[in-house]
Amino acid sequence: xxxxxxxxxxxxxxxxxxxxxxxxxxxxxxxxxxxxxxxxxxxxxxxxxxxxxxxxxxxxxxxxxxxxxxxxxxxxxxxxxxxxxxxxxxxxxxxxxxxxxxxxxxxxxxx
Amino acid sequence: xxxxxxxxxxxxxxxxxxxxxxxxxxxxxxxxxxxxxxxxxxxxxxxxxxxxxxxxxxxxxxxxxxxxxxxxxxxxxxxxxxxxxxxxxxxxxxxxxxxxxxxxxxxxxxx
Numbered sequence: 001x002x003x004x005x006x007x008x009x010x011x012x013x014x015x016x017x018x019x020x021x022x023x024x025x026x027x028x029x030x031x032x033x034x035x036x037x038x039x040x041x042x043x044x045x046x047x048x049x050x051x052x053x054x055x056x057x058x059x060x061x062x063x064x065x066x067x068x069x070x071x072x073x074x075x076x077x078x079x080x081x082x083x084x085x086x087x088x089x090x091x092x093x094x095x096x097x098x099x100x101x102x103x104x105x106x107x108x109x110x111x
Numbered sequence: 112x113x114x115x116x117x118x119x120x121x122x123x124x125x126x127x128x129x130x131x132x133x134x135x136x137x138x139x140x141x142x143x144x145x146x147x148x149x150x151x152x153x154x155x156x157x158x159x160x161x162x163x164x165x166x167x168x169x170x171x172x173x174x175x176x177x178x179x180x181x182x183x184x185x186x187x188x189x190x191x192x193x194x195x196x197x198x199x200x201x202x203x204x205x206x207x208x209x210x211x212x213x214x215x216x217x218x219x220x221x222x
Binding site: 034036042043044045046049090092096097098099101103104 | 114144151153169201203210212215
């Protein structure tokens, strides 16, 4: 069975703090992994994706994620968050023609 | 370029009624997927269509149905609405194995 777990449901940080959001997955095959972001009042947008190759992937707005196959993890990181990063973040895997999402992490960045 | 467009944006129905939600994919995208997002959870896969054929179906009852038209637009139909069908319904389009692009969704409220 395919599943995605996001460990942090709510995260509160001050501006300039570093961010790491955890994501673990379960899938018995070659996996494509994604992080999507949903800013308040906006639609889901792709932050970054991993299909194959370099396990460290860089996305938009300074975000990056590392695919660690042995740990079934795909954690999202950003060295220094900004107030504008306040949003909900979803980790997802692609398998059998569909995306399977985690429950999401709400990030609040205080100025 | 226009993104994925969904209509209507909001809808209020009562239990037992039927509803039709509409989606227009990004120009050139032949694959359309539907997701249900209940408050506090990640999107759950309902259907995927490609070239007017159903390619995948999630764990939803037969009250949920969909179709795709020759212009690749799609409709999601839900019959005999239940209170638990209240959710944000998302449409996503893609092409050529690239990541899915999401619309703003239709917020369905059941009274």
